[in-house]
Amino acid sequence: MLAFIVSRLLQAIPVMLTVSLISFAMFAYVGDPVTIMLGQDYTEAQREALVRELGLDQPFFVQFVEFLENVLSGNLGLSYRLGRPVADLILERLPATLELSFAAAFLALLVGVPLGVYTGLYREAWISRVFLALSLIGVSLPTFLIGILLILVFAVVLGWLPSFGRGETVAIGWWTTGLFSWSGLKALILPAVTLGVYQMTLIMRLVRSEMLEVLRTDYIKFARARGLPDRIVHFGHALKNTLVPVITITGLQLGAIIAFAIVTETVFQWPGMGLLFIQAVANADIPIMAAYLMLVAALFVVINLIVDLLYYAVDPRLRSGLAAASGR
Amino acid sequence: MSAFATKRRLARVFDSDLWWSFTRSPTVVLSAFVALAMIGAAALAPWVAPHNPFDLATLNLLDAFTPPVWLEGGDARFLLGTDDQGRDVLSTILFGARISLFVGFCSVLFAMTLGVTIGLVAGYAGGAADAVLMRIADIKLTFPAILIALLVDGLVRAVLPRELHDRISLWVLIFAIGISNWVPFARTVRGCTMVEKNKEYVMAARVIGLSSARIMWAHVLPNVMGPVLVIATLQLGFAILAEATLSFLGVGVPPTQPSLGTLIRIGNDFLFSGEWWITVFPGAALAIMVLSVNLLGDWLRDALNPKLR
Numbered sequence: 001m002l003a004f005i006v007s008r009l010l011q012a013i014p015v016m017l018t019v020s021l022i023s024f025a026m027f028a029y030v031g032d033p034v035t036i037m038l039g040q041d042y043t044e045a046q047r048e049a050l051v052r053e054l055g056l057d058q059p060f061f062v063q064f065v066e067f068l069e070n071v072l073s074g075n076l077g078l079s080y081r082l083g084r085p086v087a088d089l090i091l092e093r094l095p096a097t098l099e100l101s102f103a104a105a106f107l108a109l110l111v112g113v114p115l116g117v118y119t120g121l122y123r124e125a126w127i128s129r130v131f132l133a134l135s136l137i138g139v140s141l142p143t144f145l146i147g148i149l150l151i152l153v154f155a156v157v158l159g160w161l162p163s164f165g166r167g168e169t170v171a172i173g174w175w176t177t178g179l180f181s182w183s184g185l186k187a188l189i190l191p192a193v194t195l196g197v198y199q200m201t202l203i204m205r206l207v208r209s210e211m212l213e214v215l216r217t218d219y220i221k222f223a224r225a226r227g228l229p230d231r232i233v234h235f236g237h238a239l240k241n242t243l244v245p246v247i248t249i250t251g252l253q254l255g256a257i258i259a260f261a262i263v264t265e266t267v268f269q270w271p272g273m274g275l276l277f278i279q280a281v282a283n284a285d286i287p288i289m290a291a292y293l294m295l296v297a298a299l300f301v302v303i304n305l306i307v308d309l310l311y312y313a314v315d316p317r318l319r320s321g322l323a324a325a326s327g328r
Numbered sequence: 329m330s331a332f333a334t335k336r337r338l339a340r341v342f343d344s345d346l347w348w349s350f351t352r353s354p355t356v357v358l359s360a361f362v363a364l365a366m367i368g369a370a371a372l373a374p375w376v377a378p379h380n381p382f383d384l385a386t387l388n389l390l391d392a393f394t395p396p397v398w399l400e401g402g403d404a405r406f407l408l409g410t411d412d413q414g415r416d417v418l419s420t421i422l423f424g425a426r427i428s429l430f431v432g433f434c435s436v437l438f439a440m441t442l443g444v445t446i447g448l449v450a451g452y453a454g455g456a457a458d459a460v461l462m463r464i465a466d467i468k469l470t471f472p473a474i475l476i477a478l479l480v481d482g483l484v485r486a487v488l489p490r491e492l493h494d495r496i497s498l499w500v501l502i503f504a505i506g507i508s509n510w511v512p513f514a515r516t517v518r519g520c521t522m523v524e525k526n527k528e529y530v531m532a533a534r535v536i537g538l539s540s541a542r543i544m545w546a547h548v549l550p551n552v553m554g555p556v557l558v559i560a561t562l563q564l565g566f567a568i569l570a571e572a573t574l575s576f577l578g579v580g581v582p583p584t585q586p587s588l589g590t591l592i593r594i595g596n597d598f599l600f601s602g603e604w605w606i607t608v609f610p611g612a613a614l615a616i617m618v619l620s621v622n623l624l625g626d627w628l629r630d631a632l633n634p635k636l637r
Contacts, residue, residue, distance in 0.1 A: 015467060136626070140619035142569045142589075144576045145611045148596055152604055163600075259472035263573055267596075278577060281478075293479075300471065 008308060012301040016294070020071065023293035024064050071294065077287035081280070086287045090273060090295065095175045096166055097272030100264070101257045103188055104196035109250065112200040116207025117239060123212065131204070138201035143260050147194040147267035154190060162187045164269040195264045199253045206249055210242035244311060251307030255300045349631045356627045359620035366617050370425035381415040381423055411594065411606045420591055421613045427587040428614070431502055432568040438506030439567075440560050443513025448544045448552075450514065451521025462518070465511045473508035477570055480504035481579050497582050505570045512559050520552035554632055561625035565618045572614055588614040 051057050055066065070077065076086035115135075119128040141149075155163035166187050169176040179185065214220060215238055223233045262274035269275065273292060280288035350356055374380070410416055450461040468476070481504040524530060525548065533543045574580035575589030583590060588610045595607025 018467075136622060137615070137619060140565065140569075140622050141615050142572050142576070142618075144573060145592065145615065148592065148599065148607060148611065152599060152608070156600060156604075256472040256474075259475040262478075263474075263577065266577060281579070296475070297471075 005305070005309075008305050012305075015301065016297060019297040020068060020290075020294050021064065023290040024067050025060075067290070071291075076291040079280075079285055079288050081285045081288075086291045089276060089288065090291055092176075093271060093273045093276050095177060096270060097258065097261050097265070097274060099177065099179065100188070100191055100195060100270060100272060101254070101261055103192040104194075104257055105199065105250070105254055107192055107196040108199035108203055108253075112203030113207055113246070115200075116204040117211060117234065119204065120208040120211025120215070121234060132208075135201035135204050138197050139205075141197070143194060143198060143263045144267050146197055147190070147264060150190050150194055151267070161190050163190070166271060191264050191268045191270050194267065195257060195260060198260070199250075199257060202253065203246065203250060207239075207242055207246055210245055211238055214238045214241050247307060247310050251303050251310075254303050255296075258296060258299060346631055350627070353627065355623060359623035359627075362616060363620040363624060366425060366613075366620070367429060369422055370429050373419075373422040373426045379416040379419040381420045411591075411598075417605060417609050420586065421588070421610050424586050424588040424591050424610060425613060425617065427498070427581055427585055428568055428571055428589070428617070431498065431505065431571045431581070431587065432564055434502040435505035435509070435567045435571070436560055436563050438502060439509040439563065440513050440556065442506065443510035444517050444549070444556060446510065447514040447517025448521055448549065451518035452525055452540065452544050452548065454522075458518070461514070465514055468511050473505075473566070474570055474573055476508035477504040477574060478577070478579065480507055481574060494582050497580075498585065501571060501574065501580055504574075505567050508570070509563055509567065512563065513556060516555050516559055517552050520555060521548055524548050524551050558625065558629045558632060561621065561628055565622040565625065568614070568618050568621070588617075 055063060058066070067077075074087060076090070078084065079086055079089060082089065115131055119131050122128050151163045154161045162183070166184060169184055170180045171177075177184070179188075220233060220237060223237050228237075258274075261270075261272060262278055264270065265272045265274035266278055273295070276288060277292045279285070280292070350360075411420065446461050446465075450458040481500060484500045484504070521544075530543060530547060533547050538547075571580060571587060572589030572592070575587050576593045578593065580589055581587045586594070591610035592607050592614070595603075595605075595610065598604075598606050
């Protein structure tokens with residue numbers, strides 16, 4: 001097991017290197033940070049001094065190696081726009097994005113899996129058809145539109161929930177959380193629903209189609225023939241065997257959730273990393289963009305690793321395969 | 329082709345399983361009708377739209393923020409109301425849908441060409457080529473399409489001078505969305521190709537000395553096109569949504585050629601002042617368009633999947 005984790009982490013190194021090279025190369029040529037930082041009036045000497053100070057006069061690969069060294073020591077540079085350390089900015093914004101993303105994923109699983117099981121078991125029931133139709137609408141609505149419609153209904157017309165921001169937050173060390181205040185929880189509802197709807201419909205449809213496939217198999221028929229109660233057949237046998245694809249998709253979708261958080265955060269002015277990233281794109285703020293990309297890549301690597309480990313927890317067949325493969 | 333042959337072909341279409349399953353489901357017929365109607369209206373926008381929203385001479389700022397015709401203060405000339413510049417919302421939707429569909433179709437076509445080529449080569453050649461191409465696909469799949477499209481768009485934006493970028497930004501967008509969506513095509517085609525290449529007809533083609541390229545394109549490709557078309561239909565919905573999302577974030581099409589996403593972004597600014605129609609109608613048009621395309625794709629997938637019969 002340890003060998004497996006280590007080999008997966010080793011595989012991740014070239015991916016991370018490529019991503020950091022791309023992220024650095026991509027943004028090494030964007031805009032002209034010097035003019036942005038200097039503003040309107042500056043002398044040629046001031047400009048040159050700043051170029052030297054930022055290391056922008058160095059060759060590309062020298063800049064890249066320097067960049068890697070800095071990243072590994074936790075120094076992600078200064079934001080061109082805000083003039084503050086990027087690591088600080090990201091740490092400030094990270095809790096907001098992670099709270100939003102996990103709330104959305106949790107919501108998606110909490111609603112998606114039971115609905116998928118239900119619609120799979122009672123395929124012909126009218127209520128299943130309604131859920132299925134609604135799920136198709138959920139897939140067809142873009143995230144930002146769901147957000148706008150929710151704002152229109154719950155913030156503008158009804159005035160029940162706030163339409164922007166995180167509400168009141170509580171600081172626990174460097175982590176600020178909105179989960180312990182009433183206004184923070186209220187502010188979380190609309191963005192989390194917006195972000196979670198797509199994943200929810202996806203999980204529901206996936207669980208449903210997997211249930212349909214599994215319920216057709218011989219071992220389910222056999223389990224029924226043995227006279228096992230429906231509850232055990234449905235949840236112990238059928239649902240458990242649908243879990244491998246569900247875990248894969250949920251894991252991969254967690255990456256999508258973090259990416260789509262950019263959109264949701266833009267709609268709700270949620271002060272997370274996505275908003276930071278979009279503002280950085282608009283201002284050609286290279287250090288923030290590079291850091292964001294690498295952070296997202298690192299998150300994906302970790303998520304994929306966890307997904308792989310979960311397979312072994314869910315599917316015993318893979319465990320013996322792994323043992324054979326590693327020669328034990 | 330003679331008239332007789334055409335007639336026979338048509339008869340075959342109407343006699344097929346696919347047509348039978350099509351006519352059996354009212355939802356599918358309706359969504360096909362809606363999709364065709366929207367594509368038609370969008371394609372013919374310059375002729376069917378009540379106004380030309382880009383003809384500055386016909387715009388009047390006094391018409392700005394007119395509500396839809398059934399509300400108080402509505403104007404019969406503007407069925408769905410007007411936006412902040414006095415443009416007819418219905419007309420901007422028609423012209424916007426034209427851009428959205430154009431970008432959607434072109435990017436799916438691009439992704440399909442790229443994905444099918446990669447899948448064919450990987451599946452047919454096998455070995456190292458297969459390993460390398462599929463690892464690239466794996467890495468690509470780790471990153472959400474929208475993030476890749478955002479990055480490609482940003483990269484091109486950075487490399488090209490601003491003036492040139494504005495002129496070709498539509499193609500940049502198509503490239504960005506297409507490049508972020510080729511993996512499903514490649515994977516499916518690779519899988520099918522690996523099955524097909526061991527069949528007798530491929531062996532026969534090899535025996536008579538056809539080149540690998542010819543076998544791939546003329547013999548294997550037609551036999552793997554079924555699933556490819558299903559994926560293309562399903563991807564069209566995604567491509568339209570991706571375009572709308574990028575435009576909503578302000579990195580998509582230029583404001584001079586607003587797509588549905590751009591219209592929603594512009595309208596979003598007026599949501600709180602009560603002018604909801606500027607954003608809600610383009611949003612509804614987008615949702616209905618994508619929904620009908622997705623319904624068609626779902627049906628096509630199920631109808632062509634013998635397991636579900």
